[in-house]
Amino acid sequence: MANANKWMIDPDDAVMLLIDHQSGLFQLVKDIELPTLRSHVTALAKVARLAKIPTFTTASVPDGPNGPLIPEIHQSNPDAIYIPRTGQINAWDNPAWVKAIEETQRKTLLIAGTLTSVCMSFPTLSALVAGYKVFTIVDASGNWSKMATDLTVARVAQAGAMPIDTYAVLAELMGTWNRPDAMDFADVMVDHIVPPYRALMESYDKAQSVQ
Amino acid sequence: MANANKWMIDPDDAVMLLIDHQSGLFQLVKDIELPTLRSHVTALAKVARLAKIPTFTTASVPDGPNGPLIPEIHQSNPDAIYIPRTGQINAWDNPAWVKAIEETQRKTLLIAGTLTSVCMSFPTLSALVAGYKVFTIVDASGNWSKMATDLTVARVAQAGAMPIDTYAVLAELMGTWNRPDAMDFADVMVDHIVPPYRALMESYDKAQSVQ
Amino acid sequence: MANANKWMIDPDDAVMLLIDHQSGLFQLVKDIELPTLRSHVTALAKVARLAKIPTFTTASVPDGPNGPLIPEIHQSNPDAIYIPRTGQINAWDNPAWVKAIEETQRKTLLIAGTLTSVCMSFPTLSALVAGYKVFTIVDASGNWSKMATDLTVARVAQAGAMPIDTYAVLAELMGTWNRPDAMDFADVMVDHIVPPYRALMESYDKAQSVQ
Amino acid sequence: MANANKWMIDPDDAVMLLIDHQSGLFQLVKDIELPTLRSHVTALAKVARLAKIPTFTTASVPDGPNGPLIPEIHQSNPDAIYIPRTGQINAWDNPAWVKAIEETQRKTLLIAGTLTSVCMSFPTLSALVAGYKVFTIVDASGNWSKMATDLTVARVAQAGAMPIDTYAVLAELMGTWNRPDAMDFADVMVDHIVPPYRALMESYDKAQSVQ
Amino acid sequence: MANANKWMIDPDDAVMLLIDHQSGLFQLVKDIELPTLRSHVTALAKVARLAKIPTFTTASVPDGPNGPLIPEIHQSNPDAIYIPRTGQINAWDNPAWVKAIEETQRKTLLIAGTLTSVCMSFPTLSALVAGYKVFTIVDASGNWSKMATDLTVARVAQAGAMPIDTYAVLAELMGTWNRPDAMDFADVMVDHIVPPYRALMESYDKAQSVQ
Amino acid sequence: MANANKWMIDPDDAVMLLIDHQSGLFQLVKDIELPTLRSHVTALAKVARLAKIPTFTTASVPDGPNGPLIPEIHQSNPDAIYIPRTGQINAWDNPAWVKAIEETQRKTLLIAGTLTSVCMSFPTLSALVAGYKVFTIVDASGNWSKMATDLTVARVAQAGAMPIDTYAVLAELMGTWNRPDAMDFADVMVDHIVPPYRALMESYDKAQSVQ
Amino acid sequence: MANANKWMIDPDDAVMLLIDHQSGLFQLVKDIELPTLRSHVTALAKVARLAKIPTFTTASVPDGPNGPLIPEIHQSNPDAIYIPRTGQINAWDNPAWVKAIEETQRKTLLIAGTLTSVCMSFPTLSALVAGYKVFTIVDASGNWSKMATDLTVARVAQAGAMPIDTYAVLAELMGTWNRPDAMDFADVMVDHIVPPYRALMESYDKAQSVQ
């Protein structure tokens, strides 16, 4: 792979940050179907593990109506580390969070968060000022209105963050089909990002067996 | 239950007919998201089994590009019986199909099919003329355009069929929460019809455990 | 008023039925904005009281994730009577519910319920068979998908129910501006159904005072 | 085929009527994409010929801005007969039109027209009063607004016409894949109604040749 | 013309009723663009005059924030008669209104009103019970929500009213291009219903003059 | 006015360019309603005249199916100058066009054109390279698809053009209500940009006269 | 808080500017629901007070049909100061307005205004040239068309303004849940920005009390 490209993700320099994907907050999401959002977040958790990318999660006041983190994140990625915070809205305001990231010695952050305009946006803006290269995964973040998402994308892009979708993250981390674990990446893609592809594979298999 | 109501489903008089839910045909579907459609069909297969309703499936030219039946129907409902047909577009034109239904001695048909305006609609119209009471499950059927679906609903309703959605079928067959298998019905509902409800249940459980 | 019209509501013959408007179930609603739905239900509760129409409420398994009835119903209409049920999905399957309605000796039912395709639809179909005249208030009911709502409207209309919107219910019960409590009806309309009208009234008042 | 079904089309009793599909009028169409409409009309012209159904066309003031009939109708169906009219908006007000239909001694009319709410609707209503069974092919008719189309479907259905889509017409006339000209019907379907199916067939062919 | 058709409008038996098209109420309209609605109402006023159809207007509390009738109705049709009412929401509850209609000795009513679900719907239902044939012109009526309009169309159709659009009303009253005032009808159509047709006419004229 | 602001329009430095607003090309427009587009172009023609801004128009092959310029441009602004071109797609490739602009000695261009992605976009990009400050009036330009418009806005903004809407152009040229011709600007706004405002003014006038 | 971040809001450096939120102008708003807009503006008024941010309002010709400021702004924030202007369309052209802002000695402006493309946009562009850091709160501004809003966001972002949504403003000013007035901020959020969250809180409370 020739990924020493400032506009693309270098898997060896990347950290995955999944922020505030909580069952209560999910009820407020309006810019994306809930099962789709949930599926995308699971895809990121799995693909981070396949690509051996350090993954950190956190939650905002999970004992109240915001609710707990959706369980499939840590189920899908047992290596992910949960970092509690103490009331800060911006996860970057939590020193433990910043320290964990700094200790990876990586400088590329892949950030998804619910709500997009707050939980994804604020740490993104803080990380940019701190000198990180940031990719904001907008369709693995949920927001309270479509207009708010559009405004947030414009805001973070203006500050230098690079907007990206879940499928592109997977493809960019995978890089090539010539790798031993290619089918593991493909499974994540089919199970969590483009489910109609499954019907296509079934038809393909059938077509081959018809002869 | 007081279901001796001509506008409602009597579970003891019902037959489930799942027609032409094939992976190739699914690629033509435009009026509903493909994973959603697939999930609704699975819900019907499962709930028919729970309610002990005879279930018949069929496929149109499954060796060609229409592709095979989606596998989860028979996986979810091993009691379902597949009845091949020999070229007829209208499943009701196949004597084996009509005979299988007649032998159940039931007179209420629950019909879903892909494409809605053909595979669901034609057997519905034939069955009505043959004296059956028919419920057409439109959101477990997929169609090639939204306008075609709207026209089909108007057409079959005019002929006397009763349009219905997947959730209503489940609830009508279930009838009450006071039954030993209530949680089995609930699982189908949460897994295949209203997945956002799962997050709600997680928040609820968390809220109770917080105290 | 000349309301001895079989297609319209006779306020003296009407009963208001508000079924399963619960905070948990509300999270599943997809065919109408949640604050709008909540506002319409409140309008019905208030207007029923103004028109002196007996009002009954019920809830489905309110101790679980379905959650409690939204509080503003009984706050807005202290005369409303809550009738618990014991697991039945169709409120009409609960003898206490039917008995309460029968004792009013009224034969016109105004029904709203969440979810539309189950909680509004099933009692509607049962009541029609029992000989009642039924108006289904679809925009004070919430449903899990827009397609499901469209199908439900077609289903209940085919059975003889009359679909209606919240504004029409208010206007039909009010009948004329020549009544002492006309402004009370107007307040409900402006506060809960057409809030933009408030800006209009402010502009009007301002325009008059400018001279 | 068991099509002696009052809700379905009997090919031996059918007449195809294609009314006012003119290039100028097409510029006013708002309820369907223009290339799609044009393609559906071509499909009807072709399928009528395959099913040996008498076909009549007409145009409204074709020398003015309404423009000429789109040429592919008569190119696709050289047997179609063009019947000029002399100013009547409702084609049924033209005695030559009615006479041509009567001479076929068929009683089932398949009607498409641009604009839907006028050119399709008026002859439909006249034919119903004259005792014909009428199928209105709404997605091979174009209208000046979506709302107008919805109102027209309700209007003609109320009068007894059966709304139908182009795909259903083709499938209903074809009836079975066990006929020598099945592939001719399939070509019309793929070329003019569901073009995405062509990609599916290409993938299928490829899949078979891969082995 | 062969309009002695129970599903169509007989111009010699028709009355045009334009109810509560007031500038204040117009601010509440959500189901149609305001200039479009205003233009359609103007078209009806003009076409009623061309077809010599008695026309009655009324307004609801025009001295308050509902505002005055939009002026172009009476400007476009000086023969229209304004009938004030005294607080009744349903115009049919006003004896002066019913009397004016009865005195025309016509039995076909063409009704448009703002809001659709109240001002158009209530008089429609009353007139049906009184034995009139009613056409409801939905796209010359404005409503407070699209869902309310859909419900209203279903409601009035169920009671026997025939839904129709503005263009169809014009075409049905005009009947043929072979009449001395054909261009007057055409002007109304181009100026108020399908304005894009004007560009088409300009292109046509230019094309002819190019040679 | 303090408009010596590089992000805003200085009326004394501005030129209005209206490119290829032709009746034939208008039939291809998909991203805006045709009457709305036509109305916005008229507003620009009028407001340019009020603000004494030199205005140039041109047309692409007006003798063919593209059709003539819509007549209201020059009717509304008799001072506008039409500059024919000889086949160039990009108006800036026509030396006579560039020369006319240069002779005004103004450096701020207000550009609208149909189609947006060609007739508005190409001269914009050429003018930017030539050192002009360019405002692209996107909602007075029509395009063949919404996606094409979105791409074009991104393209020209990236090159340095400033996207703007018709209302903002009017307001920016007008600057203040304290000018003798303020009502002339207001008339353009009400007649051509925000027609619902007319109803508001009628209600306001009525409200004042009620006292 | 670590808000010395050039891409974020420093509450101690911020001024809230609410421009032309008038009941008449509100009738022209097309890009956001009116009650939603009104609610967002109220949220800003309240949150500015909670965060002790100087707040200035103004209105454009409030004696005419534009109508008065909506009353809840000053009701919700008695500290807000109203600054009349004398005809200027751009509030920044009013010396009293600029002077009031300068006297706060703050350099970060939070601007919302109706119409977005004029009343929000012009002062934003002027303030940027004057050296201020500007956040434009687009969903607390209303505009006459969605396309105009999209164009305006692109325009002001290109000039250096940062687009933001109402929820993000609240969250950014609040910063942390560890502050004595956290519940006051939460009340604003639930009452005015994400009302569905109220149902969630009710369910949560119920769930805790069920045990």
Added chain:
Amino acid sequence: MANANKWMIDPDDAVMLLIDHQSGLFQLVKDIELPTLRSHVTALAKVARLAKIPTFTTASVPDGPNGPLIPEIHQSNPDAIYIPRTGQINAWDNPAWVKAIEETQRKTLLIAGTLTSVCMSFPTLSALVAGYKVFTIVDASGNWSKMATDLTVARVAQAGAMPIDTYAVLAELMGTWNRPDAMDFADVMVDHIVPPYRALMESYDKAQSVQ
């Protein structure tokens, strides 16, 4: 032509890259109608040939369910060269691909690819870093979601690519109507990009022949 403009395409410096337009992948496309996408790609293949622009194609794992390249690309442009790749997701990671481009000694790339966020986006970002000027033809690329497309456009524009639509590419390569092959370009436009224009040409021809 004066196209030595850094924001525009110089036909003599351009290379056309059509990446992964495969029949299987096409089934995943959600942001554009499939026949439209297919038609746009064909237009690019044809127009590249007309403009004598070197054209390269490639496919991703064409032996699997992704399926073969759609055949019309090479049918429409026999000069196009297919360059197989060996598993790389980013075509630019294939040395043979880069070498082929380098050997043209051209520095302007016109890139379309399915899926947009991967197959179009990755080579675009690589080419930008390698010093090429890149135009991304978004409506000749298909993507798995509309949101993903919006994010991708923002991403590649931020990196310096210029988004463009198919029509603009054709018009920019054509430049003027004063060239011998102008009608060949026009045929591509009418056949593959704006098919409604065909009806317009028919009406125009008819109008001229009417005289």
